[in-house]
Amino acid sequence: MLPRLPRDNLLELCRKMLLIRHFEEGLITLHNEGRFRGHYHVYIGQEATGVPALSLLEASDYVFTTHRNHGHVLARGAAPGRVLAEILGRRDGYNGGKGGTFHVAPVELGFLQTSAVVGGIIPLATGAAYAAKEKKSGQVSVCLFGDGALEEGAAVESFNLASLWKLPVLYLCENNGKYGHGRATSAIRSSSMAVFPLTDLPAAYKIPAQQVEGTDAGLVLTVIGEAIRRLRRGEGPQFIEAQTVRWPGSVSNWPVLPVRTQVAFAWDMKAVPEAVKEWYQFSDPVLLFIRELLDEGHASKEEILDMQTSVADEIDEAIKFAFDSPEPDPKSALENIFAAEKRGGCDA
Amino acid sequence: MLPRLPRDNLLELCRKMLLIRHFEEGLITLHNEGRFRGHYHVYIGQEATGVPALSLLEASDYVFTTHRNHGHVLARGAAPGRVLAEILGRRDGYNGGKGGTFHVAPVELGFLQTSAVVGGIIPLATGAAYAAKEKKSGQVSVCLFGDGALEEGAAVESFNLASLWKLPVLYLCENNGKYGHGRATSAIRSSSMAVFPLTDLPAAYKIPAQQVEGTDAGLVLTVIGEAIRRLRRGEGPQFIEAQTVRWPGSVSNWPVLPVRTQVAFAWDMKAVPEAVKEWYQFSDPVLLFIRELLDEGHASKEEILDMQTSVADEIDEAIKFAFDSPEPDPKSALENIFAAEKRGGCDA
Amino acid sequence: MPEMAYYEAKLAALQEVLRADERVRLIHETFLGLSPRRSLFGEIEKNFPGRVISPPISELGVCGLAIGAAMAGMRPVVDIVTASFSFEAWPQIVNEAANAFYMSGGRTRVPVVFHMIHGLRGGGAAQHSHSPQAMLWNCPGLEIVLPSSPRDVRGLLKSAVASDNPTVFVDHALLFEIRGPVPDGDDPIPLGQADIKRTGSDVTVVATSFMVQRACAVAEQFAAKGIQVEVVDPRTLVPLDFETIMASVEKTRRVVVVDECRHSCGVAAELAARIWEAGFDKLKAPVRRVATLDVPVPYSKKLEEFISPSESRIVEAIHGVMG
Amino acid sequence: MPEMAYYEAKLAALQEVLRADERVRLIHETFLGLSPRRSLFGEIEKNFPGRVISPPISELGVCGLAIGAAMAGMRPVVDIVTASFSFEAWPQIVNEAANAFYMSGGRTRVPVVFHMIHGLRGGGAAQHSHSPQAMLWNCPGLEIVLPSSPRDVRGLLKSAVASDNPTVFVDHALLFEIRGPVPDGDDPIPLGQADIKRTGSDVTVVATSFMVQRACAVAEQFAAKGIQVEVVDPRTLVPLDFETIMASVEKTRRVVVVDECRHSCGVAAELAARIWEAGFDKLKAPVRRVATLDVPVPYSKKLEEFISPSESRIVEAIHGVMG
Ligand SMILES: Cc1ncc(C[n+]2csc(CCOP(=O)(O)OP(=O)(O)O)c2C)c(N)n1
């Protein structure tokens, strides 16, 4: 379902989704070339959740994300060059290269902490919501985490606190098929989560909870838009489970690129390898969105192809920017252990 | 409701409840006299949960309990003298005085670990159930904990494991009115638990869950009896919430004895202080049980008075035994850090 | 200088931090533990409505909430009660709070205080008697404060709350009834300033928290015998004022370190190692450590006393370095 | 003696413990971490159906379950994966498992093994690079095992599983590809036996885990210059074979301790303090510690290298004690 938005906004959503896709695909290539190290995770297949969801926020709202953060920070407008520089451990990264892929946190965009401890951000996001409530600032706190995080006790302890104290926090659980190996909800039950559907868990804590098809940008916008309105009205925490189908490149522990996405796949799947055709046909949120744009006459194929070219250029520039960024001075490892002066809160 | 049991069994249940009551009241007196130290908790008001529940177990079953353990170990047949010796830190205590009031654990009765960390035993009891299942021993594991433990993440992580792996564990949540300061369920909502009724939480994990009036020995026997049968049939974990009304002596952080219980209160409340009359009239499980025994002609007042005398004698002996028990040798502090020989499992 | 009881100074500081900064919240209300004085805290709840919050028994979630609130501009003081319960919150304290400023590249500040009561309180047994400050010192990014006197608890609590860093405030129940001078006014004591609790020229005892009191009592006994013990209280482990410690070491050249953590990898191990490193050629005798023995804490009184860093063990250690 | 890769020796040991004792269960399956060899573990799952269990992401619940199962007669080996995640399970490891035997008066045995992979794996950043062994050493009641060679991982894993005590098995991802001799047969290596990994008479380097390999590489360099470095590997911290360490110290009278825990209150602090205490009058130079600097672990390669106990820092420390 295409969101009911002006054409410019629709194209902007499309562009962001495409940007994320190209960014992540480029990253996999860089990793394959040995140009950065460490375990990493990509947001491919979940673009239609993060992009519309975060487009609904005010600039002052808080966002907390996980090991799978690249798509979220880009969706919120982070500069791809600085995100990549962070992933490469360079000085111009949002966190000076100290965070890396697990911890990209553009604080100026409201990302206060990006934690790679499964479940770690759920209490933190709840706390930021508590601060918003106490400050009466009208801010909301959005917590984006995977289905696996519900297996950690930290999740439910937070649900309890948020529910008791009516905190303005949106728990946005991205169920991407657990570990990338299967789907925790809907048709197939999970071997690691007895709660089914997952929304039963927040519901037990009296938190309004719904499921949404996470590959459908329009539905995501509607459902999350309503949840955020309820948050701003002071109705207390909200829980959304956004379901997406596992991207075939994340079967193993490390991302493997089966094919580089071309917008042309939206109208011509020939170039897609047989083994992954089904996913790109039915579950790829970017291609789905492009098809809808085309079907409803919001854009022509040429315009989409132009968009792809422009996105590719932006990624090329980002890569250049990131690799041009210097390595941090080794001695700077000893900086930033403690804040010296007293200011409180964060940089933003 | 009086359990449907032969008279002897009924009298035995009564005797155990009375024994616990006298033991705990005696303990408060000893503490007031400064004869032992440390924070401690008593089981007064919950006798009709623990005594019938544990009477349903086999000798080989496992039981895990908390800071509020005295009633449970006595219900399962622990020698009052050895329990008291443990609370006094004496050599003849079940754990040589190393555990104390928080950790009384008669291993020979299946008490493998008594943890005073709220929620701490819930994973442990789940693990003993896992062992029982793997050993195909037919044993069940019973986990007795307070309503407050449901606020700890450890509880739900365990529920998930037990449900996924269909483990023979009975989660027996004794809701005694949280912290002794209010009732977490039924009419009044808790300020520290959003889940309401509490059974919604295990139910979200697909664990069969029911509530029972914890002051009614007959109901407790029936409901828990059924749950244990389901456990032994391999139907997976069971959850029971037993509700009792806060004993007025546990309003504050330390037990305060408003009056020493006399069995005669069952038929004559004159000696009960006005401020606490309501509790002794309507919520005291021991007096309720005695009244039922009398009403249905299972015992005469004289027999009950005799029982009281015999219980009092037993407690007197226990006190003598415990105080006669020597203090442990200071140097024995250095023993029992590690098990030397390899045997595995526990002493029992 | 006016005298105050420790619990009074602590309560005064709590009122002062609440008054001084609208962003301060107290989460949980057992700053006086199980002490019979704890009801006096009710006064604070009355004076600062909405500023003291009762949480569920969810240390992990509650500490995480406080950390997140601190990131978003509040200044929460979470009372974890017994220090052993900090373990429930370990992932949040050690892996979220401690790392936040660093891994954000110096951008996310976490002005949270974790309050807890550590050590052998008497009858706390194995699960309620921990001193986690050594483990915490092994986690860079956390400030660690260990008050030992009425004056210190007041001045240090203020600095802990004012700090923009996550600060662990480790108190001890056996200090609450101690009386001592507390200056008028309410000057904070900066973190990172050791304090000479007693001057002496013959031997240095570096002690923390309640052990400072014990060391002073022992020093009194030695003074009667003409041996002058200097008692140095670091007051904060992070930041550590090592200069003050070494100045004393260089003066006396004989050192005993007393701390209530368990022996292995305890605070005394670190302090002793640093003193050795800096003072190798100045020391007249091997540094002696007095710590809780490497044993789970037994309930029984005699056993608990046996493993504790008792006065008699401190006396023996002083004889050891003097001998 | 046949040669084996470390990962092969580890997999062999896992098969052997499963074969030797019907009560053994492996909970979780990443004993080889993120290594490309990890798929070889599939063999074990195939050979021992029902003996390897995949748990949810619930370290606290899962470790607690393993502890409870051990109390009730099983011998579970829980794989916590990255050692940093042991913090999620901290209350169960530190406050349940460690205390059980003691607080039951020596009656409840907990034959559980907690397996984890510690340290700077390269790019793990602040939240995935911890070395919790120092914190764990501060918790009496836990055995701590730190293998450093193919032979040791095989022999020590067997003893860990055979032990009736809770044992933390702390491995290091950078060891997996190392090759070395592994004797035929399958003799366990008793806990509490240090191993001289290289003999030398000029200086003693006490090193643990992957640092043993690094120390040996450095020793090689020094040998070329005619300086003989003895590398002592305690192999287990609890129980600790301090005699073997001191025998070496008494021989060389110069000591460097290398360990990957953070500096303050780290394993090197404890080892150094003990060596000072026992060897005060034997040491020719102050003991030097080489540990990870007191900093949260940065992601960036250059920064991570800067804080790590690198070869160059070990070299410098050896020069320091020789100088
Ligand atoms: C406390 C903790 N345990 C285990 C891990 C290892 N780990 C990293 S990602 C992951 C899977 C998380 O699944 P999910 O939450 O569904 O997120 P997804 O990766 O699917 O987006 C695991 C287990 C971790 N990072 N933290």
Ligand SMILES: Cc1ncc(C[n+]2csc(CCOP(=O)(O)OP(=O)(O)O)c2C)c(N)n1
């Ligand atoms: C992890 C932890 N947090 C806090 C405490 C302190 N504490 C001891 S008993 C108790 C109340 C427990 O309530 P509940 O579980 O309902 O048990 P009850 O005492 O009512 O039987 C608390 C908070 C503790 N022992 N452990």
Ligand SMILES: [Mg+2]
């Ligand atoms: Mg997932």
Ligand SMILES: [Mg+2]
């Ligand atoms: Mg309760």
